[in-house]
Amino acid sequence: MTALASLTSFGVAALLAAAPVKVEVQVVQASNDAAHVDPGLEKMRQGFEKAGLRFSSYRRLSEQTLSLSPGKPADVAIPGKTATLTLQPGDHPRPHVAVSVPPLQTTVELGAGASAFLQAGPHENGQLVLVLTATK
Amino acid sequence: MSKTDAEAEYEPGCVRLKVEGPLAVMSLNSNTLQLLSAYIDGELTAAEREAVERALAEDPRVREIQQSMRGLGSAMRALSEAGVARADFTGLADRVLGQVSRRPAVVDRLREAWRRPWFPVGGLVAVAAAAFFVLRPAAPVPGGEGVVVQSATADAPAQLQPVVLKTDTGDAIIWLVEHPDASGAHRPTTLSPDKPGPQAPIPAQQRPRAGEL
Numbered sequence: 001m002t003a004l005a006s007l008t009s010f011g012v013a014a015l016l017a018a019a020p021v022k023v024e025v026q027v028v029q030a031s032n033d034a035a036h037v038d039p040g041l042e043k044m045r046q047g048f049e050k051a052g053l054r055f056s057s058y059r060r061l062s063e064q065t066l067s068l069s070p071g072k073p074a075d076v077a078i079p080g081k082t083a084t085l086t087l088q089p090g091d092h093p094r095p096h097v098a099v100s101v102p103p104l105q106t107t108v109e110l111g112a113g114a115s116a117f118l119q120a121g122p123h124e125n126g127q128l129v130l131v132l133t134a135t136k
Numbered sequence: 137m138s139k140t141d142a143e144a145e146y147e148p149g150c151v152r153l154k155v156e157g158p159l160a161v162m163s164l165n166s167n168t169l170q171l172l173s174a175y176i177d178g179e180l181t182a183a184e185r186e187a188v189e190r191a192l193a194e195d196p197r198v199r200e201i202q203q204s205m206r207g208l209g210s211a212m213r214a215l216s217e218a219g220v221a222r223a224d225f226t227g228l229a230d231r232v233l234g235q236v237s238r239r240p241a242v243v244d245r246l247r248e249a250w251r252r253p254w255f256p257v258g259g260l261v262a263v264a265a266a267a268f269f270v271l272r273p274a275a276p277v278p279g280g281e282g283v284v285v286q287s288a289t290a291d292a293p294a295q296l297q298p299v300v301l302k303t304d305t306g307d308a309i310i311w312l313v314e315h316p317d318a319s320g321a322h323r324p325t326t327l328s329p330d331k332p333g334p335q336a337p338i339p340a341q342q343r344p345r346a347g348e349l
């Protein structure tokens with residue numbers, strides 16, 4: 001009885017741990033072209049400015065919501081390259097996402113509502129930024 | 137005051153219990169009725185009984201009450217005896233024991249419930265859910281909201297390394313920096329050939345350190 005209950009509880013925990021996580025992925029070009037900030041990017045602009053990264057233009061090139069399953073890589077097309085996102089397996093209270101966007105390799109723990117801005121390389125007259133946000 | 141301490145005497149309309157000091161006058165009230173009731177039941181002391189009997193002899197109202205009380209008692213006894221006479225206790229023990237034996241013990245009822253198909257599954261799910269909520273990792277500590285960068289590396293020339301810039305809203309910026317030093321005196325930069333415009337020096341409290349990744 002106890003063993004069966006334990007097995008079932010571990011099974012439920014495993015199922016919950018294996019539940020997919022939705023992550024909103026945006027590709028933004030930050031440049032010093034004519035001043036422009038796309039809707040929804042003003043918070044990003046302010047955060048960058050406070051961090052000493054000053055750009056006059058923030059344009060959203062793409063936006064999608066990925067459903068990440070543990071251990072299964074998901075690709076995101078970026079101008080000139082591909083970013084790969086992988087939800088790390090494990091019973092984490094918050095999703096751990098490994099991101100490969102050459103030359104950068106990083107693993108971020110996403111809190112609900114907060115964003116990770118990853119420099120994704122130069123593009124035209126600016127810089128590409130990969131924006132990851134865990135959705136509730 | 138105990139009845140043995142009292143010396144009872146009768147006056148028309150009431151029964152007095154004479155005690156040391158002032159007299160305790162008991163009129164024809166509830167106390168007198170109690171005395172009469174105790175008299176009928178044979179529970180009075182000799183002095184009290186004598187006083188009540190004198191009252192009965194001298195006061196028709198007291199006699200009338202006493203007769204009513206006796207009549208009421210007789211009627212109650214008659215009713216009780218009649219009810220008992222009509223009651224059929226034949227086989228009562230068997231009927232009671234039959235009811236008891238039809239109620240299975242708790243263990244037997246649990247064993248019976250376990251045989252039902254839904255009980256083991258529902259019970260296990262409940263146990264599993266409880267175990268999950270008890271055993272799951274503790275919730276993140278307060279202030280742990282936002283993004284936490286677990287690791288960051290760059291397959292780039294040695295002088296270009298990633299740094300983490302945290303914003304006051306909990307966001308994290310991972311940027312590649314040229315020649316970061318431990319003092320934090322570097323400035324975020326960009327990959328050539330595109331560079332953002334003039335950059336203000338980062339305030340000391342916001343300066344990332346290369347070693348904090």
